[in-house]
Amino acid sequence: MKLSMIYMASGFGKRFGSNKLLASFEGRPLYAYGLSALEKGAQILEKKSGISCEIITVSQYPQILESAHCLISGGKVLENPFSEEGITASIRLGVAAAWEDTDAFLFFVADQPYTEGEMIASFAEGYFKSGKKLGCTAFKGRRGSPTAFGGCYRSELLAISGDKGGRQVMKNHPEELWIMETEEKQLWDVDLPEDLKRGKKSMAQEHDFSKGSS
Numbered sequence: 001m002k003l004s005m006i007y008m009a010s011g012f013g014k015r016f017g018s019n020k021l022l023a024s025f026e027g028r029p030l031y032a033y034g035l036s037a038l039e040k041g042a043q044i045l046e047k048k049s050g051i052s053c054e055i056i057t058v059s060q061y062p063q064i065l066e067s068a069h070c071l072i073s074g075g076k077v078l079e080n081p082f083s084e085e086g087i088t089a090s091i092r093l094g095v096a097a098a099w100e101d102t103d104a105f106l107f108f109v110a111d112q113p114y115t116e117g118e119m120i121a122s123f124a125e126g127y128f129k130s131g132k133k134l135g136c137t138a139f140k141g142r143r144g145s146p147t148a149f150g151g152c153y154r155s156e157l158l159a160i161s162g163d164k165g166g167r168q169v170m171k172n173h174p175e176e177l178w179i180m181e182t183e184e185k186q187l188w189d190v191d192l193p194e195d196l197k198r199g200k201k202s203m204a205q206e207h208d209f210s211k212g213s214s
Helices: 030-049 062-071 087-097 117-130 151-159 167-172 193-207
Strands: 002-009 052-059 076-079 104-109 134-139 142-150 177-181
Touching (some): 002 087, 030 062, 030 104, 030 117, 052 062, 052 087, 062 076, 087 104, 104 117, 104 151, 134 167, 151 167
Parallel strands (some): 002 104, 052 076, 134 177
Antiparallel strands (some): 104 142, 134 142
């Protein structure tokens, strides 16, 4: 099996008020957590399940592209000159650069610092075992990232427009959707500046993230 893991890190952070991906969170730039998690997830999948993985980083920010190039050996880095189009541009660029014979695309956002590589690997394994062509994570029914799309949806993903991402493809094929429930902390994302100030200790107290926090 072949899996194309696409890290989408081109957002403007409009709600945040500035580029949140470069903001410091617990001593590291926010975007760095996702890169590390994807690298670890890919290592687990290749070693445990024999799934071949490629990691594709799409960003408009040179610092993120440079970091991805240094951190992920053999990964692809793509500058996104169409970031004003929203997430659709990242999807289109990532899909176009992926293996032509990939079995699935896994999309991952860059503002979820508590997502773990182990969860990413479990999600990918469960998705392939499900026999479904679409997949997403969720906490109590609230869907989140990562999401997965079978390679058969390449043309549909390349044709999407607007800022709805891959939701339209999922809406068109509801019978093909597999959902993996996970812990709330895995899907927690940074939206506002005050989120950066809360820290792991307060997060654990507020959301019971004390078990398995990374």
